[in-house]
Amino acid sequence: MIPELGSFSLILALCLSVILGTLPLVGAQTKNLLWMNLARPLAAGVFVFTGIALAILAYAFVVDDFSVQFVAQHSNSLLPTRYKLTAVWGGHEGSFLVWTFMLTAWTLAVGVYSKSMPLSFVSRVLGVLGLLTAAYILFMLGTSNPFDRVIPLPPADGADLNSALQDIGFIVHPPTLYMGYVGFSVVFAFAIAALLSGRLDAAWARWSRPWANVAWAILTIGIALGSWWAYYELGWGGWWAWDPVENPPLITWLFGTALVHSLAVTEKRGVFKSWTVLLAILAFAGSLLGTFITRSGLLTSVHAFASDPTRGVFILAILGFFIGGALLLYALRAPLMKSDVGFGLLSREIFLLANNVILVVAAASIFLGTLFPMVYQALTDDLISIGPPYFNAIFVPLMIILVVFLGVGPLSRWKRTSQAYLVQQLSKVAVASVVLGVVIPLLIMLQISIAATVAVMLASWIVLSIGKDVANRTANKSDRLSGLRGLTYSYYGMQLAHFGIAVMLIGVALTSYFAMEKSVLLAPGQSTELGEYSFTLNGSSDIRGPNFVGDRAEIVVLNNGEPVATLYPERRVYLASGTPSTEMAIDAGFLRDLFITLGEQKESGSWSMTLYIKPFVRWIWLGAIFMAFGGTLAAADKRYRRLRQRRSVSAEQQQSVTAGTQVTPVS
Amino acid sequence: MMKPHRKKRLGIILFIATGLTIAIGLTLFALSQNIDLFYTPTQVAAGEVTPGDKVRIGGMVKEGSVDSAQDSLLVSFAATDYAHDVIVQYEGILPDLFREGQGVVVEGSLGAGGVFIADRVLAKHDENYMSVEVKKALDQAGASAANHPLMPES
Numbered sequence A: 001m002i003p004e005l006g007s008f009s010l011i012l013a014l015c016l017s018v019i020l021g022t023l024p025l026v027g028a029q030t031k032n033l034l035w036m037n038l039a040r041p042l043a044a045g046v047f048v049f050t051g052i053a054l055a056i057l058a059y060a061f062v063v064d065d066f067s068v069q070f071v072a073q074h075s076n077s078l079l080p081t082r083y084k085l086t087a088v089w090g091g092h093e094g095s096f097l098v099w100t101f102m103l104t105a106w107t108l109a110v111g112v113y114s115k116s117m118p119l120s121f122v123s124r125v126l127g128v129l130g131l132l133t134a135a136y137i138l139f140m141l142g143t144s145n146p147f148d149r150v151i152p153l154p155p156a157d158g159a160d161l162n163s164a165l166q167d168i169g170f171i172v173h174p175p176t177l178y179m180g181y182v183g184f185s186v187v188f189a190f191a192i193a194a195l196l197s198g199r200l201d202a203a204w205a206r207w208s209r210p211w212a213n214v215a216w217a218i219l220t221i222g223i224a225l226g227s228w229w230a231y232y233e234l235g236w237g238g239w240w241a242w243d244p245v246e247n248p249p250l251i252t253w254l255f256g257t258a259l260v261h262s263l264a265v266t267e268k269r270g271v272f273k274s275w276t277v278l279l280a281i282l283a284f285a286g287s288l289l290g291t292f293i294t295r296s297g298l299l300t301s302v303h304a305f306a307s308d309p310t311r312g313v314f315i316l317a318i319l320g321f322f323i324g325g326a327l328l329l330y331a332l333r334a335p336l337m338k339s340d341v342g343f344g345l346l347s348r349e350i351f352l353l354a355n356n357v358i359l360v361v362a363a364a365s366i367f368l369g370t371l372f373p374m375v376y377q378a379l380t381d382d383l384i385s386i387g388p389p390y391f392n393a394i395f396v397p398l399m400i401i402l403v404v405f406l407g408v409g410p411l412s413r414w415k416r417t418s419q420a421y422l423v424q425q426l427s428k429v430a431v432a433s434v435v436l437g438v439v440i441p442l443l444i445m446l447q448i449s450i451a452a453t454v455a456v457m458l459a460s461w462i463v464l465s466i467g468k469d470v471a472n473r474t475a476n477k478s479d480r481l482s483g484l485r486g487l488t489y490s491y492y493g494m495q496l497a498h499f500g501i502a503v504m505l506i507g508v509a510l511t512s513y514f515a516m517e518k519s520v521l522l523a524p525g526q527s528t529e530l531g532e533y534s535f536t537l538n539g540s541s542d543i544r545g546p547n548f549v550g551d552r553a554e555i556v557v558l559n560n561g562e563p564v565a566t567l568y569p570e571r572r573v574y575l576a577s578g579t580p581s582t583e584m585a586i587d588a589g590f591l592r593d594l595f596i597t598l599g600e601q602k603e604s605g606s607w608s609m610t611l612y613i614k615p616f617v618r619w620i621w622l623g624a625i626f627m628a629f630g631g632t633l634a635a636a637d638k639r640y641r642r643l644r645q646r647r648s649v650s651a652e653q654q655q656s657v658t659a660g661t662q663v664t665p666v667s
Numbered sequence B: 001m002m003k004p005h006r007k008k009r010l011g012i013i014l015f016i017a018t019g020l021t022i023a024i025g026l027t028l029f030a031l032s033q034n035i036d037l038f039y040t041p042t043q044v045a046a047g048e049v050t051p052g053d054k055v056r057i058g059g060m061v062k063e064g065s066v067d068s069a070q071d072s073l074l075v076s077f078a079a080t081d082y083a084h085d086v087i088v089q090y091e092g093i094l095p096d097l098f099r100e101g102q103g104v105v106v107e108g109s110l111g112a113g114g115v116f117i118a119d120r121v122l123a124k125h126d127e128n129y130m131s132v133e134v135k136k137a138l139d140q141a142g143a144s145a146a147n148h149p150l151m152p153e154s
Helices: A002-020 A023-030 A033-037 A039-062 A069-074 A081-089 A092-112 A119-143 A168-197 A202-233 A247-269 A273-296 A309-337 A348-380 A388-411 A419-445 A450-474 A480-486 A489-514 A618-635 A651-662 B004-033 B041-045 B132-140
Strands: A384-386 A516-522 A527-530 A533-544 A548-559 A562-567 A570-574 A580-583 A585-587 A592-601 A607-615 B035-039 B055-061 B074-080 B085-091 B103-110 B116-123
Touching (some): A002 A039, A002 A092, A002 A119, A023 A033, A033 A039, A039 A069, A039 A092, A039 A119, A069 A092, A081 A092, A081 A168, A092 A119, A092 A168, A119 A168, A119 A309, A168 A202, A168 A273, A202 A247, A247 A273, A273 A309, A273 A348, A348 A384, A388 A419, A388 A450, A388 B004, A450 A480, A450 A489, A489 A607, A516 A527, A533 A607, B004 B035, B035 B041, B041 B055, B041 B085, B041 B132, B085 B103, B103 B132
Parallel strands (some): B085 B116
Antiparallel strands (some): A516 A607, A527 A533, A548 A562, A548 A570, A570 A580, A585 A592, A592 A607, B055 B074
């Protein structure tokens, strides 16, 4: 009976979201105050009923209601409760419910934190989000209802959650990723609302910016968590595989990054409006593409859910309707988006444009590499795959160019910057970066490596230009501290995020070029050397968990005779499904990770295993944390909260405001 | 004479166009260099694969064919589409989901004597789901789930 209440709750949410997707939109067009005022309560209603449905599904998992098919397929009575709860997103149906719930939560948040915006605008935003929610719930009820029963004979026990998913990474990665993904629907809805109202001005950009920043920050964390999880769970020591399902979040992230920068130009200078709107649509399209790829069964991948063609067609229809409709509206409204404000060939606008072009090109080439095998198969019926070398060959040079611009952009000024000024500002920074790039790797490794030199050079370039910019901005103050206090949150946010790029860059480059690995067969008591470490297998013992049995090996790691760590890699077999699973053992460190995966035991009692040394691997995720923190800080800037007094500042007035605060004095 | 703002606009357009052209050129070049073709065991048996080329092969791990050395990490097994077999040799640790009677995709090249030397062995993530590659190999060889009770339902 209770699962039926879940279905019923979803149907109610559908009805409410259909009303939310129509009346407020019509009301905004016809200036019907009553209908517009419906938007916020309806958004709350949709949120509550979707939330009830989600809670009921979670309840069905906790009480082991295996008459519900989704529960029977993804849980087991032996499964620990935390995994029963999170098994809600362990398969297609439940994860889509979580996805939809996230959307309703974002919608409610917009309803609550939009007091400063005109009612007609808010009703349009909520209306668009309501339409999207309605489409998602319809999809769920039509093709993948998580509350479907197994009739007439429910199984005595469930099939268990995929063993690779029984892990902390699975508890945190999917919800964060979904939250970030879905956040771009909000920015999309803002863009559509602006197109509908015909008011594409600096105010619209200012309203969108905090939402775009937060969505971007959460998506950054979501992707980083996925990378971290893949690193320690999948057992081959990689942190990014250019897997067709990893790529859509990255594509969305790249569009989102471009969008965050383009919104800055639109807010401050009133230009790039049409481009910004297009990016908002593209970022949203990227998130729908991700859904489509994982849920249609088009691709073989770690993430793919079992395939069902009708689902693919349905998602394609949603994608076509929303993206097609958005682009049509975009084309109709294009004349509105002209701007008369000019800027010089050497100006901050141009550097941000370069940033956007590079990010969009990177996103487009990843998109091409991801979809090319599918298109190729459809045309020729031959199966091919595009490997990591393609993606690296494209992505690495583009990011190097991007980082070069990244050093210049923040130091340049809006409208016009003289070449002499940039040279004067950056020549020392450039020289220092080159020197550091050559010297640091040489001192540490006592050898010349082009990869390490380039990486350190680029990272120094970022960090030193940040230092230079901060120094400039505090130079005219009585003392540095009050100068630092005078800088805005959004400024700190930007520099923190850029610093995160430098940290990540070091991590990516050094891990990629200097990682070591070795597969060996060790008998108890036997040792092997890798790098400066020696690994000794002490022995192995039997272990037993709540829903698995297995073996655990004990390996002592020494560095020049000094003990460094004792590692316990495991090999488990999950009882319900009989699936084997390796549990890595990692000794994490700021400068390097030691990492062991256990293979199998031979008849002689010796174990096969792979040993890895991963220098600076933590810096990849540390960089992402800096970036996400920067994005959040920028969204918390005071000026987004001061809007109540100044409802509609036009682009022109806005410029006079920015002219006073943004131009840096020459030091 | 061109007006200054036109000139600037032209500059921007040229800048974008040049960037795009370079990017597309590089992309297509990189794509053409990095296509891994996929073959079925039957195609390998028919000699369609040039030894030394990097390719992917998909099939089922033949029951009873897995032979792992006791004193090294060498493993050999037969990948089959139930019409033809390919002997695969791999040095390393097999993925968790690698099992006899289950689908597998191997990446590597054909060595001397028709033995496939794998650099990478991929087993699928979910036992209820068969990869596109494996499914295609079986379909082409005329096998179907009904004839082979050991195969999972797809």
